[in-house]
Amino acid sequence: MKKIPLFMLFLIIALLASCSDESRSDSEIDVGSTGSKRSYVFAYKQDADEAKLETRAGVLTSRRWTTGQTIRIKFLNGSAAAQAKVKEVADTWLNYANLTFEYVNASENADVKVAFQWENDHITWSKIGTDSKAVLQTKPSVNLMLYNQNDIDEINSEDFSASILREFGHVLGLIYEHQGPDASINWDENRVVNYFKAQGWSLNQIDMVFDSYNKKQTNYTEFDGESIMLLYFPDFLTTDGKGTKWNTKLSETDKQFISTVYPGKAPVTPVLPMTVALQYTQNGGSTYFPYTGVRIGEYYWVNNNFYHEVPRNGNNLEGWENDYPITQARLDKYLPYARLDVSQYQINIDDFKKYYGIYYNRQSVDYMTTKGKVYEGEDRKLTSWGLPAAADYQQLFAMCPFSTDQHTALNERDVRFALSAKAGDNPLAFNISDPNNGPYKTYWFLTGNNINIYNFNMMPGGAKLNGSGTWTNGVDDPHSGNVGDIYHLFYTVGFHTKESNIYIHDFLDTRNSFSYHWYNVRWCRQLTDVELGYKLYINTAKTDIKKLGVYDAAPSGYTELAKGYLRGFYVQYILDNPTPKYTIANIVEFANKVEDHTL
Incomplete structure (x- = not known):
């Protein structure tokens, strides 16, 4: 059975949410053009009924939207600039998921209700998938932390965009993955306990940091260290000084997986300016x-x-x-x-x-x-x-x-x-x-x-x-x-x-x-594979180069064509050329004969 990253499963567990802890300076992340520094941990958020929900794979589909569905979204507060940024960034998921977002007025009924720092809540969080629909129309199902809703630098920061991507991943049904069996995070347990106790966590809640995902009985165990859904853990919480990255963009696995959950979206190749x-x-x-x-x-x-x-x-x-x-x-x-x-x-x-x-x-x-x-x-x-x-x-x-x-x-x-x-x-x-x-x-x-x-x-x-x-x-x-x-x-x-x-x-x-x-x-x-709309593969004998879709598997005996002379000649002379003047054998010879001291 093909393994899918564990964080992608539609598990119904207590929500973990990103938040900012400005009192800590051990491990910092540059949050953009404001020049400020913040450390990021996550906070625990749980509704009473959610604690009783099953987490077996058999109930996962209950939180998925219907493929091709239009999800109605409204904002409960926030500046026009902040709302526009959410729309822009959240729509990134729609390049790969066969869904539609329809933004409606605050007075209308919506499936997803977005708020900014609702009732002074400094935690960024979201309901999982269709659980959003059960939230009252006057209450948020997504809360985004934004220090200043009129600060264009903060709104345009890489940090805020990453938070939007992550929370709308939850909206689509994805959960965090920080400790699948392949993650191998070497926790300094005393530091973890002391650190999260200072955040107001109970010992039971802290135990979830150690135990929540790697004890699930499932084949979906691959770990993606580049995923937007991977939480950031500071280095000082580990014994080897190796925490997790603060990822800011969708990984290739994110894109591939969400396109399999909500299939049917035609690949989008953006028009790139010269x-x-x-x-x-x-x-x-x-x-x-x-x-x-x-x-x-x-x-x-x-x-x-x-x-x-x-x-x-x-x-x-x-x-x-x-x-x-x-x-x-x-x-x-x-x-x-x-x-x-x-x-x-x-x-x-x-x-x-x-x-x-x-x-x-x-x-x-x-x-x-x-x-x-x-x-x-x-x-x-x-x-x-x-x-x-x-x-x-x-x-x-x-x-x-x-x-x-x-x-x-x-x-x-x-x-x-x-x-x-x-x-x-x-x-x-x-x-x-x-x-x-x-x-x-x-x-x-x-x-x-x-x-x-x-x-x-x-x-x-x-x-x-x-x-x-x-x-x-x-x-x-x-x-x-x-x-x-x-x-x-x-x-x-x-x-x-x-x-x-x-x-x-x-x-x-x-x-x-x-x-x-x-x-x-x-x-x-x-340019990224998604921007290009393809990947290039070459066989071991260097007699054939294949142009495939971004998410197509490499054929047997083929590896991705490396950057360098050969790839450049292929792009110049053969790629997308219906009647190329030169053959693969020609460009292999060109690459071998360049008058370069390296060769």
Whole structure:
């Protein structure tokens, strides 16, 4: 029998509900752009009659709605903004469940009655499934904790959206799963008892933390650590310091399971815009930096190098690069090393910072990974943007077209031509010529070569030294340099990656040979399977790739196609192409022949 996560069963047990405990600081969760921190535990809520209900699987269907049913919902209080957010987020479930939500006026009868902080109740909770219908029309069946119903930042916070998703999971009949047999939470029982006693729990109620689910006699025992229905338990309640995550989005299992409970919903593949407005912040929302994301295959990429500064942190190296900014004097020092005339490159330094970006040291990159957040689109959704891995860049490079009539392998020229800014695209997208008609000049922006096909706007920024030493470029080598000095400007591209860095010079180089030098940074976001509307699988022999539905099982002998060159070539040349020019064998060969030092 196929196992389904235990938390998904329609058990009728005492309600557990998320709440906020601001007095505890041991384990904190960032709740969004307000910059505040709160610790989340859950509180116990039980009606007298519910304590007597059976919990056997045989009675579970009594709390399910009828597939295809319209569920009437009304609000008993709350601001217009808060109500609108609930509607927006709750409807996420309807992408996968064959149900309809109809929102009616407070004076009308409804199946589900939603309130915000009803009668000063600071606990977020919901009735399970159709139990909502038995609640009086003047009383809530769902209570959502919202500190300020007019605070747009709080309403739009990731935390509040997660609470809405979780409680509407209850509305659809789902319960919490925090201790299925596979969960293996190693409780510190004394801490758990003391902690929840301080919340007003009885010992019998606390026992449910330890015993409620793993003693059920059922086959539905798989545990999903990513589920929106998994409660957050702080690390300090366990002996090994491993609590549970504060999940904020539907997991793939959530989506798959609810579509089997209420089947018949046609898969929804959203229309993805080719560009998205982005707001980057690293200080809890006090300051935002605008960027633009562009769609490239299965990703969004920021379409210019990061230009915001990381704050300087005393003797630590975070923000160290701020002590050595690009200046005209620093450029003047570099130009003769490339046999370029200084007079030909007297520029506006602000333009350089904007279009070439900042060269960050590794500690600053790590700071951004830890502190940085990107809000996407007009509704400022918090999304999973982050520092790319080498495989992400490989897939990006494989999206660059090349002509097999001219050469049989993707090389740095193909990538440079496809992704770089064209001459004149920005004030610094121009080549430098020797005023004496000598042989030394720059070539990156030669007219007719660059096509900037995705508006990626790549610039040949080179890199900067992190200390004193020498470097080479094939012209009057070696050259001496000091910390903060630039090298290989106009000829190469360097980006930080999760592993280390990638480089584009005479070859593509995604080896991630570790370097402490300073490079430019861009972030990307992989589109989710649901956004794409498919998953890709490849067989062991690499002779076939299958495009399947998001929830279709992988065929025998197939595994999910990894990010990288092969997947990029497939997306570019074969995916959704009814008459592809190339075969699977062709793109496997392309992936094996890329002129990359990694291969």
